[in-house]
Amino acid sequence: MTAGINQSALDRLFTAALEAAVARMEKDGHFFPLVFEMRANGMIHNVAMLETAPVDGSADVLERLTAMLRTRAGEGTIVASAIVLQGGDDQRMSVRLRASNYAKDIAVPFEIERKGFVKRRRRVSLGDISGDTVPNDVF
Template sequence: MDRGAIDQGQLDQLFTASLEAAIARIEKDGHFFPLVFELRANGIIHNLAVLELAPINTNAGVLDRLAELLKSRADVGKIKAAAIVINRTEDQSFMVHVRAPNYSKDVAIPFEITYKGMIRRRRRVSLGEFAASEAPNAIF
């Protein structure tokens, strides 16, 4: 394995942490903006809070801007892998973009929301079948 490569167990932990956070946000609020997770060089997974103050360039989408931010962190060796989770409302699914030096996939996960409770309604997310596809890697 090359120096920058990470193993499948680390990728699985990063993916799971990002998916669990997405489910929790949907169950709590019914929506969320992109969530960003990184696997730091020390092996710890962190959720990043991104406050973007730069002017918006209409040619660069949210994913491009987040990839640019993460790339600068990868270039200096601060992170070993990253995951960005998008809530795709048009088809009620999550898209998890997982990137590492030796890995680059987008994982689509459809979900359904059910509601429980008469007075205090609670959302519950049920996941469908995962579908992974190769993707370009703009971070590593």
């Protein structure tokens, strides 16, 4: 691990990102990519992005989010980041956790229990979490 960030901090960032994704899934049944960053003081922030620059049609959402985080990491604004994506129809979330000298894509399978006809209620149950070490595209 690097100076200034430890496994406990990465665990907090992962948990915050995963809990937010579960909450969105239970509320809406789906979510768009969620972006979180950890500052040097340990604070975790959810990032909302408003793009004002022209969008290159060849770059997908994940590439644009990664480029934005790479810039913030290069400036020293952040020490870690997490992007949570919903995998298509396969009932899986992916948490892309990045810090200097740390890069994992963590797969989180889930199931949704739906109840109610008029007022839809959803409950998400998580499966076994697994992670793969990947090249670091942010730090």
